[in-house]
Amino acid sequence: MSDDGTDDDGGLGVLRHKRDATRYRILVEIAERQPAVSQREIADAIGITAQAVSEHLGELADGGFVDREGRGRYRVTKEGVDWLISRTDELSEYLDHVTSDVLGDVEVEVALADGAVDEGDRVTLSMREGILHAHRVADSDAESGGSNPPGATAIAVTSGDSGDDVGVTEFDGVVDYELGAVTAVVVPGVRDGGSSAVDPGRLRELAADADLVVAAGTEAVAGVRRLDRDPDVRFGTVDAVREASMRGLDVLLVVVAGDLTAHVEGLRETAVSYEVVDASLGE
Known part of the structure; x- marks a missing residue:
């Protein structure tokens, strides 16, 4: 944590600490509106009181992130701009990670295992009695020379014995069953x-x-x-x-x-x- 109270542990500090998140938003509002900046406008934009904005502005000015140019006139300093850019870049990287690495894997369905299933196994999917079932196809696939099994397939993301619930993702094909x-x-x-x-x-x-x-x-x-x-x-x-x-x-x-x-x-x-x-x- 730097002397001005802003978090110094990387962009995630903006997410971890409410105060840093608030100051980040205040700096953005100033940068957008400068030099004529109303504390009331900032307060309304980010949902805090004008008194709280005033206190944050005082600390940001003391830390060298904001210059006061008179009553109701503020400007983000080079240090403030650099801090905003660094935090924005880090937040962008974090959001890219969430989008590609986290949300990209969220589409997981649950199936009942027909026989033992290990994480990473390729499985065929079927619908019986209204429940999705997963059957490991690795062995039969090898015996058939690697041909694709009919119907829908997926990759197991958890392991289980017969009758256990297992997670499946990376779907290929359509589960073949008739509507009721x-x-x-x-x-x-x-x-x-x-x-x-x-x-x-x-x-x-x-x-x-x-x-x-x-x-x-x-x-x-x-x-x-x-x-x-x-x-x-x-x-x-x-x-x-x-x-x-x-x-x-x-x-x-x-x-x-x-x-x-x-x-x-x-x-x-x-x-x-x-x-x-x-x-x-x-x-």
Whole structure:
């Protein structure tokens, strides 16, 4: 730390210490507006009080980074410009590092390992029961003379045994799977009969063919429980139905009449097919 209070450990000091970050911004504002500089304008621009700006300016002037040229007139000195340039260059290098080395590696998905997977392994990807699976292909690749396996591949960034969650990145190709379908059964509101107006036999048949049973609304929960089972999902159902079907699951949506529109609108944003089935009791 230099005598004027500015951090002297490199550009990251501007990020580590609030005071240095504030002084950096003050110097930028002065350089942009000089020589006529209003402390109030600087304060408003960087979100601190005019009194705080005045205190920082006093310390920056004492440190030789700013020259006072009269009331409301300041100029960044050569030392101040050099400090700004050095910190800006270091910040630029740091941002380049974040962009290329950090954010460039952020796109990591999670898959379940089919067999042992080691970090750095090339894996094939498949979608089963709505979950991404990863299978190591290094051995089979070698046996086939290095030919590319079909479908999507990726590189494992963590290790795991069969059934463990592993991170995968550097995707190549598209995971080959079919979208699910949504079958909606509308349950009337309680004043119109509620769950007792739905044919439990028909509902049971539809549930048997579904990968996921979702109940939206209390009457819908009661209808599913008439089958001696609980729904798989009963909260956040609009997002759950859309996500599950996009991941290849066939969904039975048992939904109170007033909530159907929200679910349909959610599905219209996707390529998922859906139908509304009449499962009401006959007269």
